[in-house]
Amino acid sequence: MVRERMKTWRHVFKLDPNRILSETALERICLSGTDAVIVGGTDGVTYRKTRELIDRILDFSVECVQEVSVQEAVVPGLDGYLLPVVLNAGETRWIVDAQHQAVKAYGDWIPWEDTAALGYVVLNPDSRVGRLTKSRTALNPRDVAAYAHMAEHLYGLPALYLEYSGKLGNLDMVEAAGTARDGLRLFYGGGISRREEAQSMARLADTVVVGNLVYQNVEAALATVRGVREADGLSIEEDRT
Ligand code: 1GP
Numbered sequence: 001m002v003r004e005r006m007k008t009w010r011h012v013f014k015l016d017p018n019r020i021l022s023e024t025a026l027e028r029i030c031l032s033g034t035d036a037v038i039v040g041g042t043d044g045v046t047y048r049k050t051r052e053l054i055d056r057i058l059d060f061s062v063e064c065v066q067e068v069s070v071q072e073a074v075v076p077g078l079d080g081y082l083l084p085v086v087l088n089a090g091e092t093r094w095i096v097d098a099q100h101q102a103v104k105a106y107g108d109w110i111p112w113e114d115t116a117a118l119g120y121v122v123l124n125p126d127s128r129v130g131r132l133t134k135s136r137t138a139l140n141p142r143d144v145a146a147y148a149h150m151a152e153h154l155y156g157l158p159a160l161y162l163e164y165s166g167k168l169g170n171l172d173m174v175e176a177a178g179t180a181r182d183g184l185r186l187f188y189g190g191g192i193s194r195r196e197e198a199q200s201m202a203r204l205a206d207t208v209v210v211g212n213l214v215y216q217n218v219e220a221a222l223a224t225v226r227g228v229r230e231a232d233g234l235s236i237e238e239d240r241t
Pocket of ligand 1: 014163164165166167188189190191192209210211212213
């Protein structure tokens with residue numbers, strides 16, 4: 001079950017079907033020791049592009065799940081599917097309507113045991129996802145803590161995802177969510193560009209997500225895996241490929 005497996009993820013890479021990644025870079029990412037690769041994006045996500053990227057990732061043994069933001073782009077047969085639910089979205093489309101349409105369209109074919117919702121709180125108003133969802137980002141740590149309580153106790157979501165996409169997050173906000181949650185898994189994503197940043201976030205969040213850096217500096221992206229392992233008191237061999 002993806003709900004259970006995601007509890008073991010400390011570091012994940014998020015790869016965007018709409019961006020170009022060389023074979024060498026993809027291989028290094030998949031062999032990096034990360035716990036999983038999430039395939040998903042906000043712009044220009046099509047079935048063809050998603051399928052092509054996923055087929056390339058499936059050449060490796062790393063766990064690969066799809067984050068479904070466009071229902072037409074769903075690729076069958078994967079390890080898992082994550083459905084974002086943007087808790088602070090300004091439009092119901094991103095909270096319930098898109099999910100309703102997807103479930104209506106796919107009906108009985110949805111592998112529920114391998115499908116989980118991710119409760120997003122989008123915190124960067126300038127990000128593409130922030131603009132698209134019209135998220136209410138003027139939040140303080142108490143707001144974020146309340147979302148964590150709601151996600152866990154009202155909605156029974158398996159995970160809350162603090163999404164700073166493109167910008168490094170405020171540690172107080174991450175800490176507030178981390179303190180408020182109990183069994184809920186806390187994902188953090190946004191703006192990680194160095195090993196030390198990954199390490200700091202891994203001390204506050206359960207799962208650290210690295211996206212953009214993969215396309216900017218693959219060497220630095222690989223170092224974030226080591227940063228997260230170091231936060232756990234582990235070390236992995238330097239990647240010299
Ligand atoms: C994006 O949270 C992820 O959905 C990762 O953010 O691209 O800024 O690393 P970055």
